[in-house]
Amino acid sequence: MSRQAAIRIFVLFALGYFLSYVYRGLNIGFAPFLSREMNLTASDLGLLTSFYFIGFALAQLPAGLALDRYGARRTDAVLLLVAAAGTVLYGMTHTMQGLIIGRIMIGVGVSVCLGAGFLAIAQNFPSSRWPLLNGLMVALGGMGGVVVGTPLAVLLTQYTWREVSIGMAIFTIAVAVVIWLLVPESKQRMAPHEPVSKQIHGVRIILKNTVFWRVVPFPCAVGGAFYAAQSLWVKPYLTDVSGLTARQADSLVSMLGLTMVAGTVITGLVARRIERYGLGLRAFCGLGMTLFVLVQLLILLRVPLSPALIWGAYGFLAASCILAYALLAEVFPRKVVGRVTTAFNMIFFISIFSMQVGVGFVLDFWPATDGHYPAVAHLTGWGIMIAIQLVSAILYFWPGALKVDERLFE
Secondary structure, three states: OOHHHHHHHHHHHHHHHHHHHHHHHHHHHHHHHHHHHHOOOHHHHHHHHHHHHHHHHHHHHHHHHHHHHHOHHHHHHHHHHHHHHHHHHHHHOOOHHHHHHHHHHHHHHOOOHHHHHHHHHHHHOOHHHHHHHHHHHHHHHHHHHHHOOHHHHHHHHHOOHHHHHHHHHHHHHHHHHHHHHHOOOOOOOOOOOOOHHHHHHHHHHHHHOHHHHHHOHHHHHHHHHHHHHHHHHHHHHHHHOOOOOHHHHHHHHHHHHHHHHHHHHHHHHHHHHHHHHOOOHHHHHHHHHHHHHHHHHHHHOOOOOOHHHHHHHHHHHHHHHHHHHHHHHHHOOHHHHHHHHHHHHHHHHHHHHHHHHHHHHHHOOOOOEOOEOOHHHHHHHHHHHHHHHHHHHHHHOOOOOOOOOHHHHO
């Protein structure tokens, strides 16, 4: 394959992941309008927003089967059309039930975007470049986290949230068509002739594997905490606890997206190079996640540091959990990388859903005043998320080699 073709494949799948990231965070801008129009409480809003993650998580195992059987191109393009249909429903409905169904359809529709991108990288690039390219994939897609800050806030001054939803549907259809037409059919699909029963058996092996469960809890807890906050709760935290204005909070939300993008690029670039100094991928990923927990503790303790500095570090270090995708791709046989990635995604997004709903549930223990909650409510919710991350770190750092025998999947 030529270099130009490989770059085209990378960019198109990154564009699909960009869409999934925008969908993930749209409600951070929509929230005030949804709350007024639907009279939603914090737990209602958290639950509605989190149905994206439920749809995403439920689709992961069948999506993994589809990736390994039909390839990244066809699976990604078809499911993006489901997302487009879901966002049309979301933008046109006037009932809570319609919003929920639309949000679930969006989650299902974009559920494969990241896994398809990682599978395309694994099929078209050498393993030595996976951490960097995986990081770049997440970085380019992560620009969606920038869009849902100040740019989305500005857009919502010109258009209604319903009009923005319809615009997203049109753009999603265009991306699906481009992926279908311009991405060549892969000649390295992992298991095109493997029976579905055997593929499902492979998923069971992955989910029962002790190595899998030693790796995934910590990055899932870290990613769950970060994305639950970035896609909904960070702006209320900044206004209610830090006392920032809505405009200042929007700017920091955009900055979080940028620093997360920078983090994915830099950690992916450094991960392999630092191995020469004796710090392997597992240790490097673990170090970054541990520092992320430390930054959250500083935020929770309200240490007097510059908001740009502390929240910039928060976004940058959160990116370290993405390295777990490359780690799992090394640990498991290449022929099951699609299923491993989507099994990890399933746990990852269940974690995001649980933390996002959980924070809303905690907030509702305190009365709101004009849509704002007392600082202790936010601090309690964030403190619980930190505790979960600390417990999961024990499994990650538990001594022992990480390698899965390919013969388990024969």
